[in-house]
Amino acid sequence: MTIKAEHEIHQRRKGRNIGVGLMLAGFVVLVLALTFVKITSGDFELPRAEAIE
Amino acid sequence: MTDISYQNQAHEGEASLGDYFALMKPRVMQLVVFTALVGLLAAPISVHPVVAFASILFVAIGAGASGALNMWWDADIDAVMNRTAKRPIPAGKVTPDEAKVLGVALSGMSVMMLGLSANLLAACLLAFTIFFYAVIYSMWLKRSTPQNIVIGGAAGAFPPVIGWVIATGSMSVEAWLMFALIFMWTPPHFWALALFMKSDYDDAGVPMLTVTHGRKSTRKHILAYTVLLVALAVGTAFTAIGGPVYLTAAVILNVLFLKGAYDIWRRDEAQAEADGYKVEKSFFRLSLWYLFLHFGAILAEAVLPAAWGIWA
Numbered sequence: 001m002t003i004k005a006e007h008e009i010h011q012r013r014k015g016r017n018i019g020v021g022l023m024l025a026g027f028v029v030l031v032l033a034l035t036f037v038k039i040t041s042g043d044f045e046l047p048r049a050e051a052i053e
Numbered sequence: 054m055t056d057i058s059y060q061n062q063a064h065e066g067e068a069s070l071g072d073y074f075a076l077m078k079p080r081v082m083q084l085v086v087f088t089a090l091v092g093l094l095a096a097p098i099s100v101h102p103v104v105a106f107a108s109i110l111f112v113a114i115g116a117g118a119s120g121a122l123n124m125w126w127d128a129d130i131d132a133v134m135n136r137t138a139k140r141p142i143p144a145g146k147v148t149p150d151e152a153k154v155l156g157v158a159l160s161g162m163s164v165m166m167l168g169l170s171a172n173l174l175a176a177c178l179l180a181f182t183i184f185f186y187a188v189i190y191s192m193w194l195k196r197s198t199p200q201n202i203v204i205g206g207a208a209g210a211f212p213p214v215i216g217w218v219i220a221t222g223s224m225s226v227e228a229w230l231m232f233a234l235i236f237m238w239t240p241p242h243f244w245a246l247a248l249f250m251k252s253d254y255d256d257a258g259v260p261m262l263t264v265t266h267g268r269k270s271t272r273k274h275i276l277a278y279t280v281l282l283v284a285l286a287v288g289t290a291f292t293a294i295g296g297p298v299y300l301t302a303a304v305i306l307n308v309l310f311l312k313g314a315y316d317i318w319r320r321d322e323a324q325a326e327a328d329g330y331k332v333e334k335s336f337f338r339l340s341l342w343y344l345f346l347h348f349g350a351i352l353a354e355a356v357l358p359a360a361w362g363i364w365a
Contacts, residue, residue: 012069019070030107034170037103 072146073155076124077117084344085116085212091348092216092231095294095355100220104170108219111167112212115179118159119208122187125152127195130257136250156187171219178218182211196258199265206239207232213348227294234289234347237282241275241314242340248272248317249330249337272318275336279314283307286347294351302350306343313339 089112093105100108124131124142132143141147160183168176190205198204213231218224247254247263248271254261262271286307290300313336320332 009067012067016068016070030110033103034107037101041101 068141068147068151072141073151075141076121076147076152076155077114077159078120078123079117081120081209082113082116084209086113087345088231088235088348089113089212089216089219091352091355092213092228093220094216095213095227095231095351096217096220097293098220105219107170108167108175109216111163111170112179112215112219114159115163115167115183116212118156118163119183119186120156121152121159122156122183123191125149125156126187126191128152130196130259133257134250134253136253160187167219172222174222174224175215175218178211178215182208182215185211197260199260199262201260202243202262203240206236206243209239210235227292230285230289230292230294231348231351233285234282235344237278237285238340238344240278241282242337242344244271244275244278245317245333245337245340248325249333268322272320276314276318279311283311294354296354298353298357299347299350302346306346309339310336310343 086109089109090105093100093109124140127137128140128142128149131137131140137143142149142152160180164176164180164183167179186205186208190201190208194201194205210232213235214224214228217228217231244262247261248268255264262274266274287300287303289295290303295303313332316332317336325333
């Protein structure tokens with residue numbers, strides 16, 4: 001049996017890595033959007049210590 | 054390492070992303086997302102779309118995490134039952150340890166993120182729901198009492214309450230009515246399944262009502278729970294989350310559901326065997342539509358201002 005450069009296992013691993021990468025990128029974007037919404041909403045207040053400064 | 058051992062490792066040790074996703078019980082997640090979304094939209098306080106999207110996503114991830122923990126714990130009985138034998142762990146695609154780690158990690162992440170995106174009470178409720186499903190139901194009740202489905206059904210009933218709490222930050226009667234609807238619906242739904250998945254639970258040694266009390270008693274139980282469910286479901290029409298759309302849907306669905314439960318009660322095993330559990334299977338299918346359409350009607354009442362106008 002010859003050793004193939006691209007085994008089925010590599011394809012599966014590649015697909016998994018791309019999937020995890022996309023999910024992490026999506027999570028970062030989601031946290032960014034959440035943060036933006038939270039700090040621009042009307043009832044957002046700085047913590048007391050920072051507000052005094 | 055020989056080619057053969059390499060090949061075997063490749064199949065056993067390298068799950069695809071889809072296998073991990075299957076661990077999270079995508080079908081259950083669909084129901085969780087839908088009912089939590091209805092709870093959120095039926096609440097009297099509106100939520101920013103980004104916060105709503107993120108919060109529902111974290112609830113879904115929490116539900117998926119508890120599904121993975123359930124599959125880790127139940128891998129031995131899943132392997133014996135026809136219905137669950139193809140799940141990722143018994144099929145050899147994912148190891149039990151991977152499922153456990155995924156479940157614990159996603160549980161922690163989803164609870165923390167829900168606390169940040171919504172509020173602490175919603176996060177605590179999600180944590181309790183995961184604990185209830187993974188520990189109280191999967192590890193304790195499922196293998197020890199025929200009431201497993203009755204009490205364990207509470208885990209599936211929490212999502213609309215969580216949705217409501219995401220929006221309001223507190224609980225109210227309406228949220229618990231939605232809880233009660235799913236809670237009372239779960240036993241007849243699963244007992245109908247247990248009737249026609251005949252030997253599955255017996256083979257696995259799970260003390261379902263069909264195994265411990267017999268099929269005749271299970272049929273009686275289905276009818277009794279359905280009668281209580283009908284009263285609750287129709288009565289909800291006259292609360293703040295009900296209205297004319299909900300009442301119409303509830304009356305039609307509950308007449309059909311009650312008739313199905315009555316037909317199941319009237320039959321015996323010989324009749325059921327003769328027609329391949331036709332009535333039980335159609336009652337099970339109807340039960341899926343029953344829950345979906347009740348929550349759809351609650352959603353319609355919440356988002357269709359015209360319906361409110363007519364009712365008022």
